Amino acid sequence: MAESPFKADIERVQKEYSEKMTPGAIAYIPGSSVVNKTGSWRVFMPEFNRDKCTRCFLCYIYCPEPAIYLDEEGYPVFDYDYCKGCGICANECPVDAIVMVRETK
Amino acid sequence: MPIRTVMKANEAAAWAAKLAKPKVIAAFPITPSTLVPEKISEFVANGELDAEFIKVESEHSAISACVGASAAGVRTFTATASQGLALMHEVIFIAAGMRLPIVVAVGNRALSAPINIWNDWQDSISERDTGWLQFYAENNQEALDLILIAFKVAEDERVLLPAMVGFDAFILTHTVEPVEIPDQEAVDEFLGEYEPKYAYLDPAKPITQGTLAFPAHYMEARYTVWEANENAKKVIDEVFAEFEKRFGRKYQKVEEYRTDDAEIIFVTMGSLAGTVKEYVDHLREQGVRAGAAKLTVYRPFPTEEVRELAKKAKVIALLEKNVTFSVGGALFQDFSRALVNLDERPKVVDFILGLGGRDVTFKDLDEALEIAQKALNGEEFDEVNWIGLRKEIL
Numbered sequence: 001m002a003e004s005p006f007k008a009d010i011e012r013v014q015k016e017y018s019e020k021m022t023p024g025a026i027a028y029i030p031g032s033s034v035v036n037k038t039g040s041w042r043v044f045m046p047e048f049n050r051d052k053c054t055r056c057f058l059c060y061i062y063c064p065e066p067a068i069y070l071d072e073e074g075y076p077v078f079d080y081d082y083c084k085g086c087g088i089c090a091n092e093c094p095v096d097a098i099v100m101v102r103e104t105k
Numbered sequence: 106m107p108i109r110t111v112m113k114a115n116e117a118a119a120w121a122a123k124l125a126k127p128k129v130i131a132a133f134p135i136t137p138s139t140l141v142p143e144k145i146s147e148f149v150a151n152g153e154l155d156a157e158f159i160k161v162e163s164e165h166s167a168i169s170a171c172v173g174a175s176a177a178g179v180r181t182f183t184a185t186a187s188q189g190l191a192l193m194h195e196v197i198f199i200a201a202g203m204r205l206p207i208v209v210a211v212g213n214r215a216l217s218a219p220i221n222i223w224n225d226w227q228d229s230i231s232e233r234d235t236g237w238l239q240f241y242a243e244n245n246q247e248a249l250d251l252i253l254i255a256f257k258v259a260e261d262e263r264v265l266l267p268a269m270v271g272f273d274a275f276i277l278t279h280t281v282e283p284v285e286i287p288d289q290e291a292v293d294e295f296l297g298e299y300e301p302k303y304a305y306l307d308p309a310k311p312i313t314q315g316t317l318a319f320p321a322h323y324m325e326a327r328y329t330v331w332e333a334n335e336n337a338k339k340v341i342d343e344v345f346a347e348f349e350k351r352f353g354r355k356y357q358k359v360e361e362y363r364t365d366d367a368e369i370i371f372v373t374m375g376s377l378a379g380t381v382k383e384y385v386d387h388l389r390e391q392g393v394r395a396g397a398a399k400l401t402v403y404r405p406f407p408t409e410e411v412r413e414l415a416k417k418a419k420v421i422a423l424l425e426k427n428v429t430f431s432v433g434g435a436l437f438q439d440f441s442r443a444l445v446n447l448d449e450r451p452k453v454v455d456f457i458l459g460l461g462g463r464d465v466t467f468k469d470l471d472e473a474l475e476i477a478q479k480a481l482n483g484e485e486f487d488e489v490n491w492i493g494l495r496k497e498i499l
Contacts, residue, residue, distance in 0.1 A: 024204035
């Protein structure tokens with residue numbers, strides 16, 4: 001799997017995110033949500049069929065998280081650390097290359 | 106020149122708010138503190154106070170608007186009482202947890218049911234575990250002064266906690282007393298401009314307030330509220346001293362009256378303190394060695410001062426207008442906690458009286474004294490006593 005384009009951001013926030021408690025527990029560094037992986041509460045996960053994909057980018061555009069990025073060839077890559085399993089990508093995919101399956105792990 | 110005039114505690118609170126120059130006041134009228142927002146809206150409408158007066162649909166919205174305004178970085182004020190304060194409860198926790206120095210004037214009133222608009226302390230006492238600072242005024246002048254003091258303490262960088270100032274419903278809120286209104290310049294010098302260091306809106310420096318904290322952080326966040334309460338003890342002393350220097354009126358966390366050779370010390374808060382002082386004078390004439398003490402500050406609880414007070418007495422009689430069911434009153438728990446590990450400690454007797462606006466008379470206090478004297482003489486006594494209870498109708 002291609003590397004997440006947010007990797008540098010994640011590392012920066014992880015490094016900068018102060019462990020020190022601020023008055024009122026204010027978060028001063030934007031992007032703390034990057035540290036808190038939000039994929040853990042997913043029930044359905046998108047399963048991707050590369051052969052059917054026409055590289056139309058619709059899944060990439062519609063992902064509200066955004067947990068989909070594109071690899072060098074333009075195919076979508078799903079970041080399961082942040083995918084909440086909403087199913088919007090599967091719904092938007094015009095060629096049914098994405099199917100939502102129950103999380104089994 | 107300070108102006109000496111006569112006014113109700115509600116007006117005094119409104120005047121204190123005017124002198125403190127808050128930028129946002131959000132309030133919903135509730136008996137007995139209705140006059141506070143009324144008077145403030147008058148100040149705002151007349152252009153005497155440059156502030157945003159937000160008319161809201163409930164107390165929950167009032168305190169929410171205050172939280173929002175305070176988080177945006179301005180001085181905020183509101184007034185409430187009883188069920189109104191109870192309706193704020195959810196957001197009261199948020200204000201303390203977010204460390205927003207909001208000041209709330211509370212016209213201390215009984216809680217339903219049955220519906221009762223008269224005085225006791227149950228409303229603000231019920232909020233004692235929220236992290237807020239709590240001050241109790243004995244008279245209208247104190248209501249004005251303590252609100253100014255509350256702003257100064259709340260906004261101190263070492264504290265940054267919201268504060269409520271309680272004054273007894275109708276006993277103070279609707280009775281007229283001489284009050285000295287300090288000079289605007291003197292108050293400006295005393296309070297200064299509110300400059301938020303942590304919480305304010307700045308597009309160039311985005312922050313997240315009121316965040317979610319996982320178990321790994323929540324406990325530490327709550328501890329910072331605890332720590333701020335501890336810091337407040339010292340800050341309150343400093344502010345009291347500065348207030349005395351500037352305005353000449355002396356405040357203490359625990360104010361003592363004729364306690365030097367006292368055997369029995371009556372401890373109370375709010376307007377009842379005046380009655381008790383007079384009662385102590387009356388007892389002294391009869392040769393009873395009694396003293397009185399008043400808690401001006403209830404949260405943070407003045408543990409050290411209470412321990413000092415306990416050294417002077419053989420019996421501490423707590424007169425309180427609130428109930429913690431099956432335990433006694435709130436002060437009883439606090440005093441018991443403060444004294445429990447001392448080697449030598451006085452007996453503590455708890456008296457619940459004056460609930461729902463019931464008058465507290467010398468006759469009631471005589472009843473309390475009788476039980477306190479039992480404790481003094483080593484006889485058996487009840488720890489918790491309801492005074493002035495009409496047993497014949499039970």
